[in-house]
Amino acid sequence: MQGIDIYLHFxxxxxxxxxxxKTVFGGEFITAQRFKxxxxxxxxxxxxxERMMHISxxxxxxxxxxxxxxxxxxxxxxxxxNNFHICIQTDSEKEADKLFQSLSxxxxxxxxxxxxxxxxxxxxxxxxxxxxxxxxxxxxxx
Numbered sequence: 001m002q003g004i005d006i007y008l009h010f011x012x013x014x015x016x017x018x019x020x021x022k023t024v025f026g027g028e029f030i031t032a033q034r035f036k037x038x039x040x041x042x043x044x045x046x047x048x049x050e051r052m053m054h055i056s057x058x059x060x061x062x063x064x065x066x067x068x069x070x071x072x073x074x075x076x077x078x079x080x081x082n083n084f085h086i087c088i089q090t091d092s093e094k095e096a097d098k099l100f101q102s103l104s105x106x107x108x109x110x111x112x113x114x115x116x117x118x119x120x121x122x123x124x125x126x127x128x129x130x131x132x133x134x135x136x137x138x139x140x141x142x
Contacts, residue, residue, distance in 0.1 A: 001089070001091060002091060003064075004087065005063060005065070006066070007066045007067065007068070007087045008067040008068075008083065009070055009083045010067055010068070012070075013069070014052045018055050018067060021059070025065070026059070027057050027058045028057070028058055029056065029057055030064065031056045032055045033052070033054045033055070034049065034050060034051065034053060035071070036050065038053050048071050052069045053068060066087065084132065085124065085133060086131065087136060089136055089138070090135065090136065090137045092137060093121045095137070096123070100125060104126075107127040107128045109124075110124040110125055110126060119138060120136045120139060121136070122134070122137075
């Protein structure tokens with residue numbers, strides 16, 4: 001396993017929150033990608049296009065704080081307890097599958113493990129104790 005990071009969810013103000021966290025922790029933004037910049041983004045309404053699809057801030061050599069703005073209809077369900085995921089960075093697809101299968105057993109699969117457009121093997125689940133997890137393996141570049 002490479003590491004464990006925290007992935008936060010916001011109602012449209014993740015850029016503002018991360019600018020604040022940068023003043024608190026220092027560090028540099030690794031990624032700041034808006035929904036308009038991703039495949040299919042042009043089909044979204046203007047407000048959603050301007051929201052952050054993914055933003056990440058390296059706050060220590062071993063910890064990255066990451067976030068997304070939820071899209072319109074998801075906002076109504078955002079509340080304390082479901083406003084973050086624990087994100088595990090794995091060393092292989094095999095390790096990702098093993099952790100995902102174990103954590104999702106008797107829980108709920110939010111997004112099955114799959115290869116993504118951003119170059120990761122990635123999935124999301126909720127364990128039987130209602131803890132939210134993201135499992136990610138960065139695919140090698142060819």
